[in-house]
Structure formats: C-alpha cells, structure tokens
Amino acid sequence: xxxxxxxxxxxxxxxxxxxxxxxxxxxxxxxxxxxxxxxxxxxxxxxxxxxxxxxxxxxxxxxxxxxxxxxxxxxxxxxxxxxxxxxxxxxxxxxxxxxxxxxxxxxxxxxxxxxxxxxxxxxxxxxxxxxxxxxxxxxxxxxxxxxxxxxxxxxxxxxxxxxxxxxxxxxxxxxxxxxxxxxxxxxxxxxxxxxxxxxxxxxxxxxxxxxxxxxxxxxxxxxxxxxxxxxxxxxxxxxxxxxxxxxxxxxxxxxxxxxxxxxxxxxxxxxxxxxxxxxxxxxxxxxxxxxxxxxxxxx
Amino acid sequence: xxxxxxxxxxxxxxxxxxxxxxxxxxxxxxxxxxxxxxxxxxxxxxxxxxxxxxxxxxxxxxxxxxxxxxxxxxxxxxxxxxxxxxxxxxxxxxxxxxxxxxxxxxxxxxxxxxxxxxxxxxxxxxxxxxxxxxxxxxxxxxxxxxxxxxxxxxxxxxxxxxxxxxxxxxxxxxxxxxxxxxxxxxxxxxxxxxxxxxxxxxxxxxxxxxxxxxxxxxxxxxxxxxxxxxxxxxxxxxxxxxxxxxxxxxxxxxxxxxxxxxxxxxxxxxxxxxxxxxxxxxxxxxxxxxxxxxxxxxxxxxxxxxx
Numbered sequence: 081x082x083x084x085x086x087x088x089x090x091x092x093x094x095x096x097x098x099x100x101x102x103x104x105x106x107x108x109x110x111x112x113x114x115x116x117x118x119x120x121x122x123x124x125x126x127x128x129x130x131x132x133x134x135x136x137x138x139x140x141x142x143x144x145x146x147x148x149x150x151x152x153x154x155x156x157x158x159x160x161x162x163x164x165x166x167x168x169x170x171x172x173x174x175x176x177x178x179x180x181x182x183x184x185x186x187x188x189x190x191x192x193x194x195x196x197x198x199x200x201x202x203x204x205x206x207x208x209x210x211x212x213x214x215x216x217x218x219x220x221x222x223x224x225x226x227x228x229x230x231x232x233x234x235x236x237x238x239x240x241x242x243x244x245x246x247x248x249x250x251x252x253x254x255x256x257x258x259x260x261x262x263x264x265x266x267x268x269x270x271x272x273x274x275x276x277x278x279x280x281x282x283x284x285x286x287x288x289x290x291x292x293x294x295x296x297x298x299x300x301x302x303x304x305x306x307x308x309x310x311x312x313x314x315x316x317x318x319x320x321x322x323x324x325x326x327x328x329x330x331x332x333x334x335x336x337x338x339x340x341x342x343x344x345x346x347x348x349x350x351x352x353x354x355x356x357x358x359x360x361x362x363x364x365x366x367x368x369x370x371x372x373x374x375x376x377x378x379x
Numbered sequence: 380x381x382x383x384x385x386x387x388x389x390x391x392x393x394x395x396x397x398x399x400x401x402x403x404x405x406x407x408x409x410x411x412x413x414x415x416x417x418x419x420x421x422x423x424x425x426x427x428x429x430x431x432x433x434x435x436x437x438x439x440x441x442x443x444x445x446x447x448x449x450x451x452x453x454x455x456x457x458x459x460x461x462x463x464x465x466x467x468x469x470x471x472x473x474x475x476x477x478x479x480x481x482x483x484x485x486x487x488x489x490x491x492x493x494x495x496x497x498x499x500x501x502x503x504x505x506x507x508x509x510x511x512x513x514x515x516x517x518x519x520x521x522x523x524x525x526x527x528x529x530x531x532x533x534x535x536x537x538x539x540x541x542x543x544x545x546x547x548x549x550x551x552x553x554x555x556x557x558x559x560x561x562x563x564x565x566x567x568x569x570x571x572x573x574x575x576x577x578x579x580x581x582x583x584x585x586x587x588x589x590x591x592x593x594x595x596x597x598x599x600x601x602x603x604x605x606x607x608x609x610x611x612x613x614x615x616x617x618x619x620x621x622x623x624x625x626x627x628x629x630x631x632x633x634x635x636x637x638x639x640x641x642x643x644x645x646x647x648x649x650x651x652x653x654x655x656x657x658x659x660x661x662x663x664x665x666x667x668x669x670x671x672x673x674x675x676x677x678x679x680x681x682x683x684x685x686x
Binding site: 266377 | 616623624631636665669680
C-alpha cells in the first residue's frame with residue numbers, strides 16, 4: 081500500500097470531485113507542478129452577500145447621525161452618550177446581566193410566594209394540609225425544581241470520581257478538590273455567621289466570587305434525617321428554589337463517594353472554608369493558596 | 380474548652396522511648412488536668428539539641444519522627460481529653476531550619492524556642508510555626524520589640540507563657556521569669572498570648588486550674604479577660620492553625636469531622652500502623668476518613684421517582 085501523502089489522500093477521497101484512487105494520485109502528483117491542472121493559487125469566488133461588518137457600522141453610524149440631527153441642541157452631549165452606549169456593561173442582552181436578572185427575579189418570586197402562602201395560612205390554617213408537594217400549586221410553577229438538577233449532580237459525581245481517582249492521600253485529594261469545578265455538587269452549610277443559613281443544602285448552579293447559588297429541595301433538609309417526629313418545615317423551606325449563600329464566614333460540607341457504588345457504599349466528607357475560597361471559579365484553577373492567620377475562622 | 384498546650388513528654392531524643400514508669404506518671408498528670416477542667420491537651424516533645432546537631436538525629440522514616448503514639452499509649456483518654464502532639468525546637472542557628480517542614484505534617488503544633496535574636500527574627504518572618512516560646516528562667520535572648528512581636532501576632536504566631544516558671548521554688552529564677560513574662564506582655568501589647576503549664580514529670584504538683592492562673596497573670600499585668608482568653612480562644616486558635624496545616628489544603632478544603640475543625644477523632648494516630656506498606660504518612664491515608672453513606676436529598680428524589 082502506498083503510504084505517501086496518506087492524510088491528503090484521505091481528505092481528497094472525501095471530496096465529491098474525485099471518484100477513484102487514480103484521480104487522487106494524479107492530482108497529488110501534479111499539485112506543485114506549474115504545468116498541471118492543479119495550480120497553486122487560491123480561488124476566491126463572490127459570495128451571495130449578507131451584511132459585512134463595514135456595512136453594519138455604516139448603517140449604525142447613519143442611524144446615530146440621524147438621531148444627532150434630531151437633537152441638535154444636545155449635540156455635544158449626544159456624541160459622548162453614544163460612545164458610552166457602545167461599551168455598555170449594563171446592556172440587558174449581556175448574558176451576565178440576563179443571568180443576574182433571572183436570579184433576582186426568581187428570588188423575588190420565591191419571596192412573593194412565601195408571603196402569599198403566609199397570608200393565605202392566616203385566613204385558612206388548613207390550606208396546606210392536603211398539599212403534599214408545593215410544586216403542584218399553580219403559583220409555584222415558575223420556581224426552579226430540585227429534581228431538574230439531579231442529573232447535573234450525577235454528572236458532577238462522575239466528574240469528581242475521575243478527579244480523585246488514583247490516589248489514597250488525603251492531601252492530594254483536597255488539593256485537587258480546591259481547584260475543581262463545584263457547579264453541580266450537593267453541598268450543605270455546616271457553619272455560618274448567618275444563623276438562618278445553617279443546614280441549608282442544595283445543588284450548586286453558580287459560583288461567583290462571594291456567593292454560591294444553590295437550588296434547594298422542597299421540604300427536605302437535615303430535619304428529614306432526624307426521623308422519628310414528622311419534621312416541621314418553615315414555608316420558605318417548603319417553597320425551595322434558588323438560595324444565594326454568601327461564602328464569607330461560612331463552611332460547606334460536601335461528600336464524595338469512595339469506591340464502588342454498592343448499597344453500603346462509603347463516602348468521605350470534606351469541608352470547604354468559605355473565607356478562603358473567595359475567588360471566582362475561573363481564577364481558582366490557577367490560584368496559589370496560602371496559609372493565613374486563622375483569626376477569621378471560627379471553630 | 381480550656382487548653383493546655385504544653386505537657387512535657389518524658390523523652391529527650393528520637394530513639395529512646397520513655398519508660399513505663401514515666402508513662403504512668405504522665406497519665407496521672409493527664410488525669411489531674413482532666414479533673415481541673417482542661418479539655419484539649421497537647422503533649423510536648425522537646426528534643427534537647429539545638430538545630431545544628433538535630434539535623435543528623437532526625438530519622439528518615441517518617442513513622443519514627445513522632446515518638447508520641449496517642450492511639451497506643453493513651454487509649455483510656457479517648458472521649459475524655461482531646462490529645463494532640465507538639466514539638467518544640469530549640470533554634471540557635473537560623474540557617475539550619477529546613478527540617479521544620481518535615482515536622483509540619485507529623486505534629487499538630489510546631490513550636491520554636493529561639494536562642495538568639497536572629498533566630499527569633501527568622502522564626503517570625505520565615506518559618507511556618509504556631510508558637511514561639513522562651514526559656515523564662517534564663518535571660519531572654521534579646522530585648523523584645525513591639526514591632527517584631529506584633530508582626531508575628533498579625534501573622535498568626537502566638538507567644539507562650541509557661542506558668543510553671545512563675546511557680547518555681549528557686550526565688551532567683553522565679554524573679555527572672557516574672558520579669559520576662561512582664562516584658563513579653565508589654566511587647567505583645569497583651570495580644571496573642573497562650574498560657575500553658577510546661578510541667579515536666581518531676582514537678583507534677585504544679586498543675587493549676589485555669590482561673591487560678593488567670594488571677595496570677597492579672598497580678599503580673601494582663602487584664603482578666605485576656606488572661607482567660609490565653610487559655611481559651613487564643614489557645615484554640617493555635618490548635619486550629621496547627622490542625623488545619625495537617626488536615627486541610629492551605630486552609631481551603633479540609634476533612635469534615637463532627638467535633639469541628641480542631642477535632643482529631645477520625646485521624647489515624649497510631650504511628651506503628653503499617654498496613655499500607657512502608658514510609659507513608661498514615662495521617663494522610665484515606666481509609667481512616669471513610670464513612671458509611673447516609674441517604675441524602677438526591678437519593679431521596681431518586682427513590683421517589685422509582686416508587
């Protein structure tokens with residue numbers, strides 16, 4: 081078999097222009113010769129058009145000019161404002177801003193629903209008696225459901241299995257954990273300066289420099305692990321949805337499966353000290369962490 | 380939570396283990412401490428040489444570096460006292476301190492006793508240690524300056540006061556100890572002080588309760604609240620930084636234990652445990668940290684789906 085120009089031949093064989101090996105070989109032989117059919121120039125053919133960047137700029141320029149002529153009085157002001165508008169950080173279509181708005185609106189929605197349920201319960205204390213799951217109520221339709229993110233957690237679990245594979249040293253595992261991605265992990269707040277946050281758990285959907293955004297399950301947290309008595313959930317716990325948790329002064333627990341996933345499988349519990357993780361997850365991958373004075377960490 | 384971070388372990392070098400008699404005496408000491416209300420106790424191993432000659436003495440096998448075997452020798456104190464290990468190194472030549480990193484993964488607390496001014500300076504600026512201590516019965520190595528001590532305290536290094544030195548029967552060395560401690564309190568501006576017993580085996584009756592010593596320190600010039608803090612908050616901070624050095628990666632991700640961050644319940648403390656081959660640091664082995672999995676929220680969701 082001819083092993084010369086293997087890659088080129090493979091590429092050309094995919095091309096509809098050539099029907100058999102002979103033609104391809106011929107082309108390849110001729111490709112740098114000046115006399116052959118194959119010429120060493122690049123063919124540029126006219127396209128059907130579309131709008132080019134220059135045209136877009138031109139049109140926008142025209143539009144702004146028109147606007148300028150309309151408000152000639154504010155001429156000088158106008159130019160500066162259009163210049164600003166070009167690099168507008170707060171443009172509503174920026175993904176970041178859209179996400180921000182989404183979080184804000186869903187937090188507001190959750191608060192509104194909680195307030196509404198409280199108001200109803202004042203009039204009718206048995207309103208929630210027959211409702212097993214608040215997600216079945218029509219007003220809770222738009223609130224994020226924990227169940228939708230379980231798949232994300234499964235993906236994260238398999239990812240973390242790969243990350244920690246091949247070592248039995250605790251220090252190596254925690255080193256790797258400090259640089260790995262946390263979106264998708266199931267975490268629980270074990271200690272916090274904000275007492276309300278203690279015991280909240282959920283799957284991380286976003287990590288910023290100062291916050292974790294988690295989706296928490298409905299009426300399901302540490303209270304349901306106590307057993308015996310029927311747990312008494314607060315209304316915001318029943319509503320669930322997105323919770324923003326500040327990293328400062330907070331410690332998070334996350335557990336990693338170890339070994340086979342049998343029925344009596346084992347886990348290792350790790351604790352993340354939020355004060356020391358105050359970096360964006362992008363920067364965290366390359367950050368060199370250092371030991372500091374432990375004044376700010378509470379026992 | 381009252382701490383005593385300095386109970387001298389009756390052993391002076393790496394090779395000769397303490398006799399059974401010494402160990403029983405030490406256990407009696409620990410029982411007394413328990414009666415006095417202490418909860419966290421650190422056993423202090425003090426090799427008697429200064430840095431120059433110690434380099435040759437350190438065993439290469441990591442299992443022999445820490446002679447204190449809490450799992451084997453002090454089993455009966457489990458659940459009563461929380462025991463930690465500490466090493467105090469006497470430093471006179473600052474250039475010979477590379478070996479300190481070897482101790483950091485093995486001992487819970489690393490302390491340094493500087494013998495010269497340069498050693499003190501080095502201990503504060505370069506070394507990653509928890510405690511700086513002095514021999515209070517002698518003259519201090521140098522005049523303690525506000526600036527050096529306060530920079531150390533900001534870094535998280537604490538200074539130790541040994542109360543057994545104040546209770547010394549020899550009046551000359553007692554006077555020396557009191558003046559030294561006064562100087563330390565002045566220079567540190569009453570911050571970042573850790574008070575511990577420093578009692579070695581022969582003078583076993585020197586143990587006092589913490590409130591007793593707090594009154595004594597008030598007499599010397601530390602105010603009441605801070606005298607109490609030196610047994611409680613500040614001592615715990617020393618323990619915390621020491622523990623985090625062992626069980627966390629740069630204080631970011633640590634192992635979760637029921638008793639909080641200073642707990643060492645799950646850690647494998649038996650240095651003779653050679654299940655997993657040769658010179659590995661058994662404190663770092665995953666096996667001792669495994670837990671049986673409990674059902675979590677995700678599992679409950681999955682179960683509800685299958686039902």
